[in-house]
Amino acid sequence: MGNAWKLMGLMVLVLFGPGSVAVAADSSPVGLVTKAEQSTLVVAQNDLPGLQARLDGLKQQVSLADSLSQLVSLQDLIQAYLNDVERQQSALLPVQAQLQSQLGVLGPASPDEQAPENTDIAIQRIHLIEQKDKLDSSLKTLAGLKASATELTTQIAALRRSRQRLSAVLQEIGATLASVWQPGQRLASSVLLLLVLAIWTLGRRVAERGLVWVCIHRMPEGRLRRSSLALASILATLLTAACALQLLFYAVTRQLPLTPMLQNLAEEIEKLVYTCVLITGLSRALLSTRHPSWRLPAIADPVALAMEHFPQILAGVLLVLVTLSQITNVSGMSTQVVIFGRGVIALIVTLIIATLLLHISKVRKAVADSGEAPEAGTTLAGLMYTFASLATVVSILALLIGYISLARFITYEIVWIFIVFSGFYLLMQLLKDLCEYLFSPRQASGKALKQLLGIGDARLEQVSTVLSGAGRASMLLFALIALLVGGVGTTFGQLFAQALEILGGAGLRKLNIIPGHLLNAVLALLIGVYLIRSLRRWLDNEFLPKTAMDPGMCASLSTLFANIGYALVILLTLSSLGVKWTNLAWIVSALSVGIGFGLQEIVKNFVSGLILLTERPVKVGDLISISGVEGDIRRINVRATEIQLSDRSIVIVPNSQLISQNLRNVTLGGSAQGVATLELTFPLDIDPEQVNNLLYNAYCEHESILDHPAPFVRFSKLTPDGITLTVTGYVSSPRVVGKIKSDLLFEILKRLGAAGISLVKPAAE
Missing domain, CATH: 3.30.70.100 (Alpha-Beta Plaits)
Structure with missing residues (x-):
């Protein structure tokens, strides 16, 4: 019955269907599509290679196009190509629908079709399926060609926009330059440009020589003069570069203000110029090839001479290539162009750094082979050389495998690390030398501080060491922040703002510490310490000796006054910082934990010292005996008491022992x-x-x-x-x-x- 229904359906399709059944005159299988539709399918299949070849040719022409007119004509050709593809699709879609409807009438294959009377139906179904598969494959290929052509049209539009914008940028630059070179302005522009050149060349030399003269004749001979000379070289370079750059911008923009696009480009170029100036200035100051005795780092003369020209080459390459890259960014060039530019920058900078490292290694080896005294190697210098070498190798590998962004990041980080490390190294050396000079007992400043604060040479050296260490630690912290948040082109203002944002985190905001209050806190600390020391000297030398109290009582009162005064000064300093006492709960909690585990002995001795100073079971000058030790009490400190024996030696006894143990006070009361x-x-x-x-x-x-x-x-x-x-x-x-x-x-x-x-x-x- 199933086969009978299928035969009836086939007869209905032949008699009343939209297309008649074409039967071949010979013994080949009978098709279910018309001859016209078969010819359409054959033509479409034969045209596919031609369409693919046309698309490949269009892509090649787009990649070689170098003008807007060529891009416009190519866009028209691609549109015609899309029309041809759509025409082919329109011709094949009805055939696809016809085949699908005929297969639907025949239905799926069944086991009954193995009978001899049903063989023609099976052959017809197989033939229809083969034709439909070919048709589907052709339509899929046409859809892919259409998508590729559409994407190519989008690329051409992007190239047209970028080139139009680049042309607009170049036109704006040309208009700006033409405004300053128009008749009547050429003389002034020439004078300004010559003045810019003079400031950058002669002005830098004059400024550097002037600052060097000041350092030589006004700075004391020694380490401070050497670090000041290095700083003078950098300051001269930066100041003259800033003056020349500002004068150049005035010369270019005095007639026609910059457009927003050019203003953005000018700001980026200004950052780049300062970066290149820092590279050359820092390298000149640290290498100091003309005056080796002024050189701060321990670099041998041959090595310094070998490195002399590489920073200038690197700065020049960065200035040219990064400027071109900034122009492409501002003009909105395609992503491929931007990535290509970054790859070129990364490749050239990497090659310069690699050449520098190889040259340094060669010179060091030559110095060692010649028998000359090699430079003093340090662990830090070795680590820096190793890091630069590894970074260079990684950058080259990244370029070879196509990771251009990684290579660019590595090369920029190498340059930035050099700037940050060199700058902060110079500042830390200058701070160390300045502290040693200001707090030296042999200098006038050190003598004045000794007289003002009433301290000895050893204490003055301790102050110098503490201030120098604290300053260098702060600079290291800022250097770390600069390495983490900064990069090539970052300004000092941006670095300072980032440092304040990091240091002014949630914890410091809860404590209400504002950087502007730091000066008040330092002044409060210094003035407070000075007042306490002055009042203590007044008590010891003028007031207490005129009272009827014994010397031991006078010493106890003086010590108690100093301890209370220092505690009040600390509280006043915290108040000047803006610390709210309600926000110190976490500090109290941390101290309580520390006291419970490690500070209990210190706290016990501190409290015992306060008891000794208030209740006075013993006082300075008493002759006591405790734990086999007998002598005179010389001083009662916050933590321990000093006992002087008969042989003038000193025994340090914790205050808690004087409170908790049996003690014999021979002179208690003064009537023993x-x-x-x-x-x-x-x-x-x-x-x-x-x-x-x-x-x-x-x-x-x-x-x-x-x-x-x-x-x-x-x-x-x-x-x-x-x-x-x-x-x-x-x-x-x-x-x-x-x-x-x-x-x-x-x-x-x-x-x-x-x-x-x-x-x-x-x-x-």
Whole structure:
């Protein structure tokens, strides 16, 4: 039944369908499309290679076009090509619909078609499927050709726009230059240009020589003069370049103001010029080939001479190539052109750096082979050389495999790292030399600071070291920020703004620290410390000596005043910074954790020191004995107390021990008396009364022995070896006990010898 229905459907299609069934006269398979449609399909398939060849030719012509007229004519040719493709598609779409409808009438193949009476239907279906597959493939190819041609049209439009904009930029530049070279303006323009050239050449030399003269005749001889000479060279280069550039812009724009497009281009070129000036100025200052004794880094003369011209070449190449790249960016050239320009810049800069590194290595090897003294190598210099070499190799590999953006980034970063490292190296050397000069005890500034602050040479050197270290640490922080956020063409203003944005993060904003308050905080700290030291000297030298207090009490009050004063100065400094006390909770929490784990001993000693200064169980000048140590208290500090022994040595005892341990204060209250006791052993056959009177009289007759309490002689013990007598007397102070006992012993031995009384000799062991 299924085959019967299919035969009926085929008959209906033949009799009443939109196209008749064409049957070949010979024994070939019968087709279900008309002869006209078959010829259309054959023609379309034969035209596809021609259409592809036409598209390839158009692409080649677009790549070689160098004028707007050629691009316009090519755009017309591509439009005609699109019309031909669409005409082919329009001719094939009805045939595709016809084949699809005929296949729909025949339906899918079934197992019954294996019968002999159904063989014609299967052959017809296979033939229709083959024709439809060819037709679908042709339509797909035509769709791809149409898409490629449409994309090519878009590229031509972009090229036309970019070239039109480039032409507009060149026209604007030409109009600007023509305005300053028109009749009546040529003389003034020539004079201004000559003046620009004179400032950049002669002016730079005059400015550099003037600053060098100032450094030589006004700066002290030494490291400060050398770093000042390097800075003078850079300043002369920057200042003359800035003057020449501003005068050049005035000469070009005095008649016709720049358009917004040219203004943007001029700003970018100005940044580029300053970058190139920094490259040449820093290299000239650090290499110092004309005056090797002025050179800051440890670079051998042959190496410096070998490197002399490379920074100038690099600056010139960057100035020319990056200017052209900026023009292409402003004019809106295509992405391919921009990437090509970046690749050229990266390639040339990489080759210059690679040549420099190879040349340096060759010169160093030659110096080593010649037997001359090699330059002093440092770890930092080795790391920089290794980093530059690796970066150069990576940049070349990136260019070879097509990563142009990566190669450009690496080369620009090498140049930027050189600028940042050289600039901050010079500034850190200058800061170090300046601190050493200002705080030197041999200089007038150091002597004035000593007299003003009342500090010694050692403390002045400590201040110099601390300020120099803090300044260099701050510069290193800014250098790191400059490396992270800056790049070639970044201005000082942009770097400073980025640094403030990074340093003024959420944490500092919560503390309300504003950079403008830093000066107030520094002034508050310096003035506060000066006032405390001045008031302490006034207390020690003028006020306290005129009171009835003992010296120990005076020393304790002076120390307590200084500690409280320094604490108040710290609080005042934080207030000047704008720190709100409610925002210091995290600091208190951190300190509490630190105190609980590592600072508890320090805090305990600090609190003990405050107790010693307020309750005064001991004071400066007291004679104490603790843990086998006996001596006079010399100073009570915040953490520990200094005890001076009889041999003038100092023992440092933590304050907590003076509070928590048993302590003997011999001179507490100022009324302590010393006890001079001698223990002597006599033979058994002596007259006890005679010896008693002799000892008693010797003590009573000594002028240092007090009458009250009176001296006395005591019978200590009786042994087979002899009689032991102990004589005791009191003196005014425990500090003189040792001397008085020595005097008494000499006197007693003298009187015993005169009376014929001897002491018991020690038994031989």
